[in-house]
Amino acid sequence: MASTNMKQICAKCNKGGGIAMCHGCQQSFCTKHFVEHRQELSQQIDHIGQEHDLLRQDLSREENIDSFLVHIDQWEQESIKTIQTCAQNARTTFQQLHNQTKNELKISFDKLTQEIRDYRESYDYTEVDIIKWIDTLKELRQ
Template identity: 50%
Template sequence: MATTTAKKPCAKCSNGSAVTTCDGCQQSFCTRHFVEHRHELSQQMNNISQEHVLIRRDLSKETPKHPFFNRIDTWERESINKIQAAAETARADLRHLLDRTKNDLNLSVEKLTTELNSCQQSDDFTENDLKRWTEQLKELRKNLEIPSAISIVNEDDIESSIRLIRVYDKQQKQQVTQRPFTPVIRPVENRIHNIKDLICINNEKFGEIDGKANLSE
């Protein structure tokens, strides 16, 4: 007995006259609708090709300025302003302290001048006086050339620090800048009470001192 093979219905018209099956979507179509289906696929392919051409064209153009550049520029200006303000404050404090040091030295020199003139005119001095005056002159010369009460230190003031901004790849969660460093710029507070006070603007720390301190770089 001969067997009859049932035809698959067309996915578009539902008639049992499908003649072929699409390997992509696995749907069966009659002749007319298969032609239409291929035409739709061809149109989609054309759209993809056009978008591909547009992307290649846009890539060949000059890269537009990313909005993050504005944020970086703003951060740079604000950081520079903070640095310049801290530096100017430090210079002002240093000038003030140097002026006070010089004034104190002038007073000491004037006092020594009066004593030397008096003793020299009266021929009233001994070896001990000469030794004492020599030491005083050495000390005055030293303080004139390198003021011993001035130091440069770094203040740990978190509120005045400049935080470094960094660029990350969000997909790889990887920082683009490989060697992060956070510079800390501190405003200098004016704490001048006497010749032994300090100003603070850089790398080392000192408290209020009795005696001499050297300038460290």
Template identity: 40%
Template sequence: MASARSKKPCVKCPKNAGIATCGGCQAWFCTKHFIEHRQGLGEAMERIGQQHDDLHKNLDANNIGYSLLSQINAWEQTSLNRIQEVAEKARIDLAKYIEEAKTQLTQSLNKIKNELTSSRASDDFTEIELKQWNTQLEKLGRMLEKPSSIDIVEGDQSQPLIRIIQRKGIFTNSMIKFLIVLILTVQLREMFTII
């Protein structure tokens, strides 16, 4: 007596009985459609293999990080230009200050020279005047040696001038360390402020 077993139909053609089950999708197929299903899986495997090979070629071509390197180069050039602008402004301001200080010192020296010449010519001076002139000359000498109103101010120290930013994503820790980017904050205008 033959046993009546209920056969599952093929998922592609319900009129035929399924004779093989796919271990992945668990679907039943007839012989013809099982072969087609396996060919489809083989084609999908080829596409995935090609995608892998393409990614590997891109990695080997060193394309990873090229955009970031371009950004770093642009940042570097912009930062250098900004630093040069600020330094040039500081030089101009310092030259202006030095010229003003020289003018004031020259005027003070001329005033003392006129007083000395006049007092010497009229023989009209005492220890008091000599001490005053000597004190004035010493004060002017100190001003010439060390101008007191020039200072370099570095700006707000609570925010660093250079920040370290890490690239986030699917990268490993060693790749993150490799992709650290230094970004100069725009605080350079305060860096060389002359008071």
């Protein structure tokens, strides 16, 4: 029957006599290195505690939220002003284009009116002229 009394080796110094077993990392340590191992774990948990406290402070700060909300409000107002300016420019451009088109249409219409009147008074028109005037009226309607 084989012996199960094998000495454990310290994970740090690789010497026999490992008398303490860490159930977290599953390693054996001599007394000196077991104390160091526990100190390292204590430092790690202290660091976690500090990070935890910093996060708690960050979560409790309301001024960060207020600052972001103010920034969003400013962005909203600037966006509204920009949109209003663009809308006013579009209205102005549309009105100018509409007036220009209407004036051009009126000039063409007045010219057609005079042409039809002149031909009618002189009785100097044919089917070709009538078709041309009908087509011109259709174009002006569009």
